[in-house]
Amino acid sequence: xxxxxxxxxxxxxxxxxxxxxxxxxxxxxxxxxxxxxxxxxxxxxxxxxxxxxxxxxxxxxxxxxxxxxxxxxxxxxxxxxxxxxxxxxxxxxxxxxxxxxxxxxxxxxxxxxxxxxxxxxxxxxxxxxxxxxxxxxxxxxxxxxxxxxxxxxxxxxxxxxxxxxxxxxxxxxxxxxxxxxxxxxxxxxxxxxxxxxxxxxxxxxxxxxxxxxxxxxxxxxxxxxxxxxxxxxxxxxxxxxxxxxxxxxxxxxxxxxxxxxxxxxxxxxxxxxxxxxxxxxxxxxxxxxxxxxxxxxxxxxxxxxxxxxxxxxxxxxxxxxxxxxxxxxxxxxxxxxxxxxxxxxxxxxxxxxxxxxxxxxxxxxxxxxxxxxxxxxxxxxxxxxxxxxxxxxxxxxxxxxxxxxxxxxxxxxxxxxxxxxxxxxxxxxxxxxxxxxxxxxxxxxxxxxxxxxxxxxxxxxxxxxxxxxxxxxxxxxxxxxxxxxxxxxxxxxxxxxxxxxxxxxxxxxxxxxxxxxxxxxxxxxxxxxxxxxxxxxxxxxxxxxxxxxxxxxxxxxxxxxxxxxxxxxxxxxxxxxxxxxxxxxxxxxxxxxxxxxxxxxxxxx
Numbered sequence: 001x002x003x004x005x006x007x008x009x010x011x012x013x014x015x016x017x018x019x020x021x022x023x024x025x026x027x028x029x030x031x032x033x034x035x036x037x038x039x040x041x042x043x044x045x046x047x048x049x050x051x052x053x054x055x056x057x058x059x060x061x062x063x064x065x066x067x068x069x070x071x072x073x074x075x076x077x078x079x080x081x082x083x084x085x086x087x088x089x090x091x092x093x094x095x096x097x098x099x100x101x102x103x104x105x106x107x108x109x110x111x112x113x114x115x116x117x118x119x120x121x122x123x124x125x126x127x128x129x130x131x132x133x134x135x136x137x138x139x140x141x142x143x144x145x146x147x148x149x150x151x152x153x154x155x156x157x158x159x160x161x162x163x164x165x166x167x168x169x170x171x172x173x174x175x176x177x178x179x180x181x182x183x184x185x186x187x188x189x190x191x192x193x194x195x196x197x198x199x200x201x202x203x204x205x206x207x208x209x210x211x212x213x214x215x216x217x218x219x220x221x222x223x224x225x226x227x228x229x230x231x232x233x234x235x236x237x238x239x240x241x242x243x244x245x246x247x248x249x250x251x252x253x254x255x256x257x258x259x260x261x262x263x264x265x266x267x268x269x270x271x272x273x274x275x276x277x278x279x280x281x282x283x284x285x286x287x288x289x290x291x292x293x294x295x296x297x298x299x300x301x302x303x304x305x306x307x308x309x310x311x312x313x314x315x316x317x318x319x320x321x322x323x324x325x326x327x328x329x330x331x332x333x334x335x336x337x338x339x340x341x342x343x344x345x346x347x348x349x350x351x352x353x354x355x356x357x358x359x360x361x362x363x364x365x366x367x368x369x370x371x372x373x374x375x376x377x378x379x380x381x382x383x384x385x386x387x388x389x390x391x392x393x394x395x396x397x398x399x400x401x402x403x404x405x406x407x408x409x410x411x412x413x414x415x416x417x418x419x420x421x422x423x424x425x426x427x428x429x430x431x432x433x434x435x436x437x438x439x440x441x442x443x444x445x446x447x448x449x450x451x452x453x454x455x456x457x458x459x460x461x462x463x464x465x466x467x468x469x470x471x472x473x474x475x476x477x478x479x480x481x482x483x484x485x486x487x488x489x490x491x492x493x494x495x496x497x498x499x500x501x502x503x504x505x506x507x508x509x510x511x512x513x514x515x516x517x518x519x520x521x522x523x524x525x526x527x528x529x530x531x532x533x534x535x536x537x538x539x540x541x542x543x544x545x546x547x548x549x550x551x552x553x554x555x556x557x558x559x560x561x562x563x564x565x566x567x568x569x570x571x572x573x574x575x576x577x578x579x580x581x582x583x584x585x586x587x588x589x590x591x592x593x594x595x596x597x598x599x600x601x602x603x604x605x
């Protein structure tokens with residue numbers, strides 16, 4: 001049923017108060033016209049009339065001549081698509097007499113010279129233009145055999161939404177304070193995002209959303225890394241400029257846009273998203289992203305087996321995605337796709353009529369009776385039993401776990417332990433605590449952060465996000481994580497109340513060196529230096545990437561051949577031990593000896 005019903009209004013019969021309106025921004029003065037869309041211009045005016053409804057008049061013009069017009073009755077604050085002759089026009093209003101946004105969404109072929117056929121539902125793949133010929137782009141093509149005109153999907157379905165601008169898909173305004181302008185993103189990054197959308201959006205919805213190609217608003221955020229909500233996705237300006245090849249972050253979020261369910265545990269839907277990123281991603285290799293080869297989510301072999309390991313799938317993201325991959329390889333090759341559809345089996349299709357038409361044509365179902373508008377997830381794991389055939393009684397357990405998934409995970413761990421024994425045979429085990437790494441030596445306790453490099457989420461200040469100051473908070477759960485290219489290296493300077501002779505340098509890995517298989521070690525040639533004025537430095541140690549391994553939350557050390565006392569120390573790595581150019585550590589510390597003269601001075605004072 002159409003959201004808005006067209007009605008013929010005889011204007012002479014209506015006593016109307018006509019109020020001038022205009023489109024966003026400004027919302028002041030004049031008859032509203034949209035920007036020209038492929039040769040046509042839509043315009044509208046809202047008239048206040050007695051009663052509870054308002055009159056909306058829409059016209060479409062080509063070369064200044066009106067070619068279509070229609071009148072509708074609408075309530076206050078309406079938004080939707082309206083049929084105007086051979087066109088569909090999106091209009092959003094506020095109050096009784098104001099229009100906020102108006103644009104053409106569809107034109108039937110032949111109405112205006114076969115220039116654009118809008119949302120026809122007819123798609124074709126063609127080689128991408130210019131440098132993109134190695135990938136096939138999806139185009140939407142005219143349904144008439146004698147036309148052939150087509151546009152790339154991004155031209156129709158992707159909107160790079162600016163702060164304060166109203167979205168074409170959701171009708172809501174993007175936060176002007178939180179948002180950032182796309183003009184701040186280098187063109188090559190934006191080109192890769194457009195390319196990713198043109199290549200993969202149709203593939204994604206074909207795989208997991210009944211083939212429904214919907215409009216997506218893409219925003220640039222000042223927070224986090226990436227997110228998705230409904231028909232809007234976002235990525236952090238700071239993340240994408242620091243990781244210019246991580247454009248498959250868009251692929252991950254497009255999966256969420258296509259899921260259309262949110263009432264499932266985090267590990268379930270994030271596992272879907274990372275599994276699909278591995279399947280559909282175009283630039284994962286260039287960004288250094290991949291799924292872990294086995295299920296060692298946060299453990300060191302010295303702690304195995306560990307009870308926490310048995311339920312590691314709740315970590316989500318790459319951990320559960322790798323788990324899904326193993327299930328698909330050993331039980332059901334279509335497991336992830338079928339799990340997705342079982343989760344949305346009772347999803348109410350509360351969308352525009354065009355979407356309902358497509359859904360009915362592809363599935364025979366126009367809408368399913370679930371007033372909550374959510375998918376169906378069974379906490380006892382029965383969907384996993386159905387799709388894998390594992391013979392385990394489904395029982396829900398605490399912490400979003402179940403007997404079924406625990407049984408599958410235990411089998412996955414058997415596989416992981418076997419693989420790990422081979423792949424990690426030559427890894428350096430390290431130590432679980434700072435005290436163990438110190439080996440009975442005196443850990444100097446008065447370290448104070450002086451200066452250091454910026455990290456992810458820094459917001460332009462060294463005291464925010466994952467910047468160098470995190471190395472000195474004493475917590476394994478925080479970290480200094482930086483891209484050595486875009487953040488200008490990986491470095492930190494710290495000081496002590498008294499000079500001392502450092503004899504051992506200790507550092508600790510962070511939370512996801514192993515779980516995401518992101519080799520975030522310092523590169524060959526990293527250095528530790530000492531100084532007494534913070535300006536002139538003496539190199540005390542030159543290290544390599546192979547002096548430690550990629551276990552999480554693990555301490556390593558290097559003994560120093562040093563007999564000089566220093567008050568300032570500096571860690572520096574200009575390169576990373578991985579193709580993604582990322583280095584991360586959680587803690588640094590020194591052991592040492594305060595010179596006798598300094599001790600005597602302290603006692604005399």
